[in-house]
Amino acid sequence: MVNPTIMEEPLCLIENNPNEELKINQEALSVLQSIQQPVVVVAIVGLYRTGKSYILNKLAGKNKGFSLGSTIQANTMGIWMWCLPHPQKKGHTLVLLDTEGLGDVEKSNTENDSWIFALSILLSSTFIYNSMGTIDQFALEKLQYVTELTKHIKVKSSSGEGSSVEEKEEDFIRFFPAFIWAVRDFSLQLKLNGRSISSDEYLENALRRKQGQPEKLDLAKKCIRQYFASRKCFVFDRPASRRDLEELEDLSESLLSRDFVVQMSRFRTHIYESAQVKEIQGGHRVTGELLGHLARCYVDAITSGAIPCIENAVVALAQIENTAAVCDAMTHYEAKIKQLELPTEAVEELLQVHAQCEKEAIQVFMARAFKDENQTFQKQLGYQLQAKLLDLCSCNEKASSDRCQAVLTELFQDLEEELNKGSYSVAGGYQKFLDDQGEKVEQYHLVPGKGLMASKVLQDFLKSKESTTQSILKADRSLTEQQKLLEVEQERAKASAREAELQKKLKEETEKMAQEKERSYKEHESQLMAQMERERTCLMAEHERVLKSKLEEQARLQREGFQQEVAVLHNEIQNLRHQMNQPKRCSRCVIA
Structure with missing residues (x-):
């Protein structure tokens, strides 16, 4: 696969x-979707x-x-893409989108101009409109595409044809x-009423x-002001003489x-330093892979x-x-948990390692997940982590059991050889057998690394030898019947004590597993609350x-005398302030 960070030349992304x-x-889509880094997307459109x-x-x-081309015919068709390492932001990719010229009378499908304009806005984090000469009435009239955006972009899936333009415009500014x-x-002097002004003021x-x-002219101005908060x-001088432009x-x-070189240097510096990573709802940073899905x-x-x-696009993403x-x-969890050597001596050791691996796994999930309604995917992660824990416990028990069986054998x-020889x-x-067996049990206890099944395996092993023990006892003529009965009772008491101790340990482990489940729930909840706080911070921003x-636009409209629109904006501002003062509810994450 082509390494997107060293694309030698652009590719057509949308034909x-x-x-x-x-x-x-x-x-081109495959190249774009191979990029796992956040992307700064700069698109340019114009005649x-x-x-x-x-x-x-x-x-x-x-x-x-x-x-470039050097004739009056348009050269670029569709939207072309060039992915490059970002010059100043390490670990980021700069995605440049070049679009075919708008308004070319020779095109057979000029209706796609509006779609290409809309797609450039939808895909970019910085949108450049390129024009020649000055920003005058002619230039604004040529920007009719911005006045048609409500016909080509919907913000909410519930926005039907009956939705008001104002309602849509209020939403657009959040996402544009x-x-x-x-x-x-540009050949004019940047002056207004006798004073020098900046290009932004211009x-x-x-x-x-x-x-x-x-x-038509007023609507273009209104849309630019309402849709684009930033x-x-x-302005750029002509880069070279007309003759040299053919070989530019x-x-x-x-x-x-x-002058052009200086102006271009300032422009490039601004793009490199100020152009932001493409984000979608909730402040989620878009990678090349996600940008491909969006396109x-x-x-x-x-x-x-x-x-x-x-x-709809955000939901699909x-x-x-x-x-x-x-x-x-889960991949992170499995890679980390493999470092745990089985068997463990106690369930606590396993649970501690699992808890750390689970915490990191949830962090990995939270770093990538977004818009997880009702924590559907976080719950799915929780179920898979619990299943992994149960499987890990089972593997731990088996490893311990196999180890103990091998030690006992x-x-x-x-x-066993002495038994076979009689x-x-x-x-x-009988007493010699008990002494020898007791010695072996003591040696068994001293063997390290048997794991948490040591007591149970020993208990089962000794239980399996009870019939042999009884046979030896019955064959021992040195003991009276009364002594034999007493020996039987003593062995039963020992077995009962071992069983009671084993049940106590099993109960403790069951309680620890229940505590682990509660700890896991709290870990999920804690990280969810932290994630929701981050989302709330992004929403407030x-x-x-x-x-x-809106306040800046209200002030402009006030100066320009549009009192009716000032009143409408005042209501929108009050509603927005009310929303900002509302506490954000959150449902608790339940990992069953």
């Missing part, structure tokens, strides 16, 4: 062939022939990779990526809404515009005629990821981010 539906490329591929090649630290507007071939000023603006803008990918940096889930929805739904989490946890070998079937033979965005 958009003429007169065909969107389709996942299986080779065709605006230099999107060149920007991504620069992010990849390469001159060549994504195809960071937004960057990259303005290429964007926010361009997104200012004005009373009486055309609805917004930035970068072969130009050395020394031949590029100095397939969304494309399958589109080709089936449905609208991609974030909630949770099933896959939680199943894998149980498998990972070896110790009593010469005594050495004890003489006057005084999400609420805070949404609240901050």
Whole structure:
């Protein structure tokens, strides 16, 4: 399999062939799903022939990779992927997604433009919109795809056609990526009312809404402001002279515009340092494997005629990821428990090792699992761990029993030979037999490493010799009948005492197993509560981010004079604050 961290060139992830539906490329999907690291996903979209591929090649630290082309015809079809080691985040993969140009009149299936735009948002953690010139009315009108997102993305599975746009917009901001507007071939001065402004201020000023603006233009501004809580803008000079643009990918940096090189360096630094790991509901970090599942889930929805739904995708991913989490946890447990040498001298030793291995296994599970409704998968893990414990106890008993049987067979070998020769079937033979047998039992007790079955195996062994003992006793003419009866009673008393001691030990072990079950339950519950607290912290952070965005938007609308929308936002803010003040309930995890 291709090592995703050293992909030599991009692969097409989602194909958009003429007169065909969107389709996942299986080779690219296999590469993506082989990545177990968290992924930072940067997607770029924009009109065709605006230099999107060149920007991504620069992010990849390469001159060549994504195809540039040098004519007026679009070069990239579908969505292309390049997976690289993240330049600054160790143990992370940078996934670059290049998309075909929007609005190409030569395409036979232009309806897929909206789907590619929507997929780029759904798959990325940072979304770059690339345009040429300035952010003006023309540029905003070309961004009509953002105004159609509610037709191409659903957040909740319960959101039907009758759901209001406002309700959906409030949810979108929680799941949408960071937004960057990259303005290429920018030739204006960044000044407003005579003062210098930043590129971010330039964007926010361009997104200012004005009373009486055309609805199409106003809606684009409104959607960008409402859907994307994080917004930035970068402006770039033309990278080289028009003549050199045809050979752009072969130009050395020394031949590029100095301002462009500086601007690109700032842009690249921002992406490397600030672009976040792709996350899904609950703050769960997405790996390449999960991103592959997401891509397939969304494309399958589109080709089936449905609208991609974030909630449905998360539920599907949770099933896959939680199943894998149980498998990972059990694999970790089994690898660790193999280090325990059987048999153990006491059940406590086994239970202590099991408890530590179980704790680590639950941690492994919790690190990967998410959205485990009603702790279904955690309970499944609990059942499997208990089954492993019972199996371990059984193996421990068998190992101990086999060891004890071998020790007894070896110790009593010469005594068995004396029995076969009839050495004890003489006057005084009974007492000699008891002495020899007692000596062997003492030697048995001194042998180390017999395990916790030592008493029971010895008890069973001596019980199996009772008929032989009785025969020797009856044959001993040196004892009177009264003495023989007394000997029988004494042996019975000894056997009864041994049995009582054995039953006491078995009862103690049963109690310890019950205590172990309670300990296991508390361990599961403790780690569940810690996980739920982490999820609550993530949810509160999400609420805070949404609240901050809404407060900022409310202030903007207030300045711009949209009083009716200010009132609507005020109610949304109050409802959000109410949600944030509600204690989060949690059901106890029950591992039967």
